[in-house]
Amino acid sequence: MQSQDIQQVRRFNRLVTQRIGALGDSYLARGRPLGEARLIFELGSSGATDLAALRQRLGLDSGYLSRLLRSLEGQGVLELRKKAEDGRARDVVLTEKGREEFSAYDTLSDTFARDLLAPLGDAQRQRLVAAMGEVEQLLRAASVTIAPEAADSADARRCLDAYIGELADRFEGGFEGGSFGTADMTPPVGWLLLARLDGEAIACGALKRLDATTGEIKRVWVSPTARGMGVAGRLMDRLEALAGEIGCRRVLLDTNRTLTEAKAMYLKRGYSEIGRYNDNPYADHWFEKRL
Amino acid sequence: MQSQDIQQVRRFNRLVTQRIGALGDSYLARGRPLGEARLIFELGSSGATDLAALRQRLGLDSGYLSRLLRSLEGQGVLELRKKAEDGRARDVVLTEKGREEFSAYDTLSDTFARDLLAPLGDAQRQRLVAAMGEVEQLLRAASVTIAPEAADSADARRCLDAYIGELADRFEGGFEGGSFGTADMTPPVGWLLLARLDGEAIACGALKRLDATTGEIKRVWVSPTARGMGVAGRLMDRLEALAGEIGCRRVLLDTNRTLTEAKAMYLKRGYSEIGRYNDNPYADHWFEKRL
């Protein structure tokens, strides 16, 4: 990483917090404490929620939230209602007045964005919008975390099932594998890595030990919403690193002929095509990489 | 302006305040109230300042600032000294300890930036840094304001003198015009527009009435530090609009052969070359645009 990259990021951070952060806050508070404004904004964007979820999302203390809600309830902005299933818990909903407040915030956000772009000509505006899109996408990509996960966790299940669903859609003859067993993704036989974006599981990939010096990479899948962010590449990096750590000197993998992007990626990453090494009926190509 | 542009700006604002604004603040406070941290940061970046300037820059109440300074002085972070010229006013300087604190913030900023980039691969990192640079430059461009200015104000003088200095450098035979008189940039004969970025004058341009339906655009200059931001184009827009407002149906302008970028811009903006319309000894090309 170059020092001028760091400097660029710092300049960016400084300018952007100054121009957008600071201004945006006061702009959007509308004479109301920021805490209250944040709450209304959150409720307006997400509809009804139970308090626990709200507390979690905004990172608020339970006592503090309770008081904020009481105050906003008093202002007629929102309503609290007991949940039917659980008499202890409550749901919050914006009232009509609350929805109006929210849409005022919404309009202000629009105005703020519009004023930001207004001084620029068409060409500059387009460049700015495009660059913002790029920064946004890459900042998102940068906050993806990858970590080992138990293969039987709910998130792991969700990813693996989505993967199977996609195989069934894409393979010419469908896919009849059912659900994967967790055994060969559980140490010390195998490992499952899960990628998360803001807590949500968006990708997975597994490594299985074939023998003392050989690993096999399997079930690399990225959620359609997270594609184009380089997550697959980072997963492969981590899986290969993991293979190295457990003593592998080479990794193998197979793929179906319909998964052309996957094949291209393997070649780009230094895998070379080899002969059939397993009896996977869905595999058409087999690859190897020396570590 | 397209509605999807606005949406992109809003998504960008949201993500960036979340990822950079919020995190950055707590990251940089170092267990110190944010107000104090901001003060140290400001002093570290700008060196010694008098209180009035500091108050203005940070937007603080005089009483509040006074207390903040007292507290930091007590911690040995800064010193207040009476000004020699004015016994009422004071200057603030960081002590050695203060400078150390500042450089700790500096290191933290670096770390923060580094951590942001760390998860990305080379290609993605380069794209992100490039896009950040683009956003930064264009946000800066977007905050340039253009307004009429008295031709004899200090800022106007500075711009016009810089313009003359540049002409003297670039014209093959030098430039012997001395300083411009303010008469033909003063209404109702003429007008001077000044462009500012964060309060600093960075560009100027003048319009002079030649007759009832003819205006002349003169002295369009952009500070070298502000070039490439499209300021010249925006100045021309405003000058032409102004010409329209005062009843002009065409605008004229002349230029020297060494100012090739200017000539290219005039052609691109719809000016067409005409014969000599004045006796300016430094002019080699004459242009006209119908409004």
Add this chain to the structure above:
DNA sequence: TGCATTACCTGACTTTAGTCAGATATTTTT
């Protein structure tokens, strides 16, 4: 010289944001 102005300081507030230890009511578990 004396009066208005200025630059900053002090004291006495308020609001916002947040923490924490129980209290209360309602499930869930045993």
Add this chain to the structure above:
DNA sequence: AAAAATATCTGACTAAAGTCAGGTAATGCA
């Protein structure tokens, strides 16, 4: 049915941030 666990609320705090009305000393001006 009693005990344990939950979900939220209440009361009693604290720190930070900010406001405002004078107060004091130095300066500028008539």
